[in-house]
Amino acid sequence: MADESDTGSIQSSQSEQGAEKKAFEDSRFYALYIFCPKRSRVTGEDADSSNHSEDGNLSLTVAATNLSAAAETDLRKSLSQRLSKFPNNPSEGNFLSVGLSTSDESSNSAVCYYCVLNGVTAEVLKEDTTVPGTQYVICFISFHDSSWVTFRPELDQYTAGIVKLLDAEPAAIRQTSSKSTNSDSAHHGQLSQIDGAVKDYLERWYEVVLEYLARCVAKLGSNVHYLIYAALLDAQLQMKGFTQQEEADINKFVKCCSLSSLVQQLQSDETSSKSDGDLLLNLDTNITSLQSVTAVLTAKDNTIMFEVDNFSSTCQFCKMATEHLMSGDPKNVTKIKETLESVKLAFIHNLNKLKRFLRQAETDHYALFRSLIYLKKSGAGDLLLRYVHLDASPDTLNVLTVLQDFIKSKGQALV
Structure with missing residues (x-):
């Protein structure tokens, strides 16, 4: 027979895991990826499989997210498969059902809105024709709001607003990335300042778009x-x-x-x-x-x-x-x-x-x-x-x- 203290420890552990799982599912998540429609060789830091995926003729590199490492990996794999089979026109949002890993190593169904964005506005192109044609994939994820497809117009408008923030990166970084021979490394460098306004913008998506x-x-x-x-x-x-x-x-x-x-x-x-x-x-x-x-x-x-x-x-x-x-x-x-x-x-x-x-x-x-x-x-x-x-x-x-x-x-x- 198990010791009562052991039984209490097991119940306590299960309770903590349940609380962690609920907190995870109650949260709203985001992810921003650098998107390369044509597969390219990856070297150096971007070769790390923990933040980079290649599937067929595209590659995705995570730039910012509040998902756990396991959940983000699940999302990136699902996105890679979807984008490989069904290419999307830029600025047209879509919805995807995904299974994401939680802290107890189980998979839970979530709904992901994703949108492919061209990362350079017309205003920036007028000022600097050397800016590379970066593309991004922006994702918003929720476990509870399974019917939020009706918010597509609001989500499309909100995702479009992030482009100006990406363009606001220091000009020196853009110039460095445009001269680089490795497109993935260039794009990764372009987002080195992402912990500022871009991250704040991503974190506020649910508050602004739905609430x-x-x-x-x-x-x-x-x-x-x-x-x-x-x-x-x-x-x-x-x-x-x-x-x-x-x-x-x-x-x-x-x-x-x-x-x-x-x-x-x-x-x-x-x-x-x-x-x-x-x-x-x-x-x-x-x-x-x-x-x-x-x-x-x-x-x-x-x-x-x-x-x-x-x-x-x-x-x-x-x-x-x-x-x-x-x-x-x-x-x-x-x-x-x-x-x-x-x-x-x-x-x-x-x-x-x-x-x-x-x-x-x-x-x-x-x-x-x-x-x-x-x-x-x-x-x-x-x-x-x-x-x-x-x-x-x-x-x-x-x-x-x-x-x-x-x-x-x-x-x-x-x-």
């Missing part, structure tokens, strides 16, 4: 329906009483709810039905022709106030969307993003349905009545009328005029 949603919900609570409304209204939002960080978060939240990118995707979707394609025609290209609207969001004495020109301050559609959002975990950023995406889809569906009614109303008076009833029930009548005219035919515009004149004469609210 702005949770910060907005924490700041505004149920008042986030004002932001959804401002986004669907395509209003110019002015803010008072917020910090610079809060204003940046709110602007990103509103952009996240914007219709323009979603409409563009729907227009280019070959699987969309013909009727839906016709209904969405020219909406994205004409969205800038909407009458300019200014909205003001004010924070004062723990109170949020919202005012908007020529429109009510909110609508039932946005309030219901916010209730659904607040019913979940206010810190789960992927669920918040999925909810906002579903809100945009629902609004587009409502817009398409209204347009079908209006087309039918050109020859059917009962369809005109159904259009009025639908506008009332949608909870976003004013918003729908703001967009519905953009691609309307002359006959549909005549129907719209009759409908809007009737609503105005009755003084009926459509919110």
Whole structure:
């Protein structure tokens, strides 16, 4: 029989390993690699297999990471295999499921966003034509956020921002690397100052790219329906009483709810039905022709106030969307993003349905009545009328005029 002290030591060790594993999985990780699409000979320091991999016609050299050595090796091997089989266009982000080693020597599934970057901006090329055409692969890894593919636009934008920091390396280092005969050694030398701004930028990826949603919900609570409304209204939002960080978060939240990118995707979707394609025609290209609207969001004495020109301050559609959002975990950023995406889809569906009614109303008076009833029930009548005219035919515009004149004469609210 095992000694009780030994049993206690084993349980304690297992508990510590479990805590270490949880801490590892709760963290968010990054890795930056120097990428050489064409295989080259590696000599000297870069020949060390602990930070360099070659697979077929490419090589990867780790430049910065907060992964453990074992996990980073797993990631580099997976990336090498993926990039060898499926070359990526620069600046186009992709997602990859990977198994990474933890401290207890087991493998755990994680999701990795990776993007190939050209490491020289046009501004640098104008100043120094001797700068080598370095490429990098930037990776962001999470164990918990398996559905964060919806953040691809934010991730693409954030990864592009690191190029200027890489260009900011001392000119002498760039010149030395451009004269070197060994491209891998040159690139490795180019990143000798990476412990500064580049590392700080990489470490902040999750805070900047995803957590702005949770910060907005924490700041505004149920008042986030004002932001959804401002986004669907395509209003110019002015803010008072917020910090610079809060204003940046709110602007990103509103952009996240914007219709323009979603409409563009729907227009280019070959699987969309013909009727839906016709209904969405020219909406994205004409969205800038909407009458300019200014909205003001004010924070004062723990109170949020919202005012908007020529429109009510909110609508039932946005309030219901916010209730659904607040019913979940206010810190789960992927669920918040999925909810906002579903809100945009629902609004587009409502817009398409209204347009079908209006087309039918050109020859059917009962369809005109159904259009009025639908506008009332949608909870976003004013918003729908703001967009519905953009691609309307002359006959549909005549129907719209009759409908809007009737609503105005009755003084009926459509919110």
